[in-house]
Amino acid sequence: MLMYPVGLKQAETRIAKKFTGLFKPSGRRKGVEAMLKTILAKKYQEVKTAKQRRPLPSLIQDIKPGSFALRKAIKQSEWSLIAECKLASPATGRLCTRYSVPELAQIYTAHGATGLSVLTDSHFGGTLANIQAVRAVTELPILRKDFIVDAYQIYEARAVGADAVLLIAGILSDSELKEFMAVAHGLGMDCLVEVHNAVELNRVQQTPALLVGINNRNLKTFTVDLTTTFSLLPHCDKHRIIISESGVKTGEDALRLKAAGVRGTLVGEGLVTAENIAGKTRELALVNTKNGGEYHAG
Numbered sequence: 376m377l378m379y380p381v382g383l384k385q386a387e388t389r390i391a392k393k394f395t396g397l398f399k400p401s402g403r404r405k406g407v408e409a410m411l412k413t414i415l416a417k418k419y420q421e422v423k424t425a426k427q428r429r430p431l432p433s434l435i436q437d438i439k440p441g442s443f444a445l446r447k448a449i450k451q452s453e454w455s456l457i458a459e460c461k462l463a464s465p466a467t468g469r470l471c472t473r474y475s476v477p478e479l480a481q482i483y484t485a486h487g488a489t490g491l492s493v494l495t496d497s498h499f500g501g502t503l504a505n506i507q508a509v510r511a512v513t514e515l516p517i518l519r520k521d522f523i524v525d526a527y528q529i530y531e532a533r534a535v536g537a538d539a540v541l542l543i544a545g546i547l548s549d550s551e552l553k554e555f556m557a558v559a560h561g562l563g564m565d566c567l568v569e570v571h572n573a574v575e576l577n578r579v580q581q582t583p584a585l586l587v588g589i590n591n592r593n594l595k596t597f598t599v600d601l602t603t604t605f606s607l608l609p610h611c612d613k614h615r616i617i618i619s620e621s622g623v624k625t626g627e628d629a630l631r632l633k634a635a636g637v638r639g640t641l642v643g644e645g646l647v648t649a650e651n652i653a654g655k656t657r658e659l660a661l662v663n664t665k666n667g668g669e670y671h672a673g
């Protein structure tokens with residue numbers, strides 16, 4: 376098994392290497408990019424501590440393999456909503472105070488979501504325990520949404536009941552992507568492999584990734600633009616299942632994406648900040664249009 380016992384010093388070097396040339400220091404961008412570096416540096420430290428507290432051989436004892444629940448659910452449906460339990464974000468701060476993570480999960484489940492994304496990173500108000508709490512209230516497939524930088528986090532995800540993990544191409548090398556995918560698949564888990572540009576998409580299309588997430592948000596500037604999905608879509612292999620992530624707010628957005636050939640969307644902010652979260656879930660899940668009709672609000 377391939378594991379990376381990364382010390383902080385090594386981690387810093389790895390991060391520095393990854394981002395050399397990617398960051399053009401300028402004005403506000405510098406601050407946001409620094410945020411991503413901070414998140415990643417903290418992540419390596421957290422993984423190190425978690426491994427010390429619970430070494431992999433012990434963690435593995437708790438693991439029952441999954442059954443690729445997320446891909447199965449998505450394949451069964453013409454349009455999928457992966458609804459995200461997102462309480463906060465580094466760009467906007469606190470997003471939702473009305474509901475707890477399991478309460479959001481229950482609303483999403485009752486109103487037509489295909490799967491749930493549970494943020495486990497602290498900068499997004501997340502914890503690993505949230506997956507367990509969500510698992511206790513729903514049977515829907517759960518995606519662990521975090522910055523996966525070490526295979527250990529995939530085992531950790533499965534141990535608490537996740538069915539899938541997010542892998543962000545922009546922060547992983549080709550060999551890490553392939554290794555992490557192999558670990559997840561070996562555990563019966565799906566990977567949603569996230570890309571933001573043509574270079575990342577090409578890299579990901581050299582791997583067996585089935586679920587490809589096109590992130591409309593640039594993780595280095597936090598700007599969101601749905602045209603990211605529309606412009607990358609023609610370059611996606613026909614056999615990949617494409618999910619549009621971030622910045623999707625309305626049923627009209629969902630319909631436009633669906634008409635272009637996208638199979639689903641991953642939505643956080645648009646749901647948790649809605650006045651009527653249940654109604655917004657139905658709107659974005661295209662509950663009224665499952666049989667091909669037009670979406671009508673209300």
Ligand SMILES: O=P(O)(O)OC[C@@H](O)[C@@H](O)c1c[nH]c2ccccc12
Binds near residue numbers: 623643
């Ligand atoms: O809240 P939004 O704009 O609907 O976005 C959801 C999701 O795509 C976003 O949370 C996200 C996409 N990729 C990430 C990577 C890490 C943390 C968060 C994310």
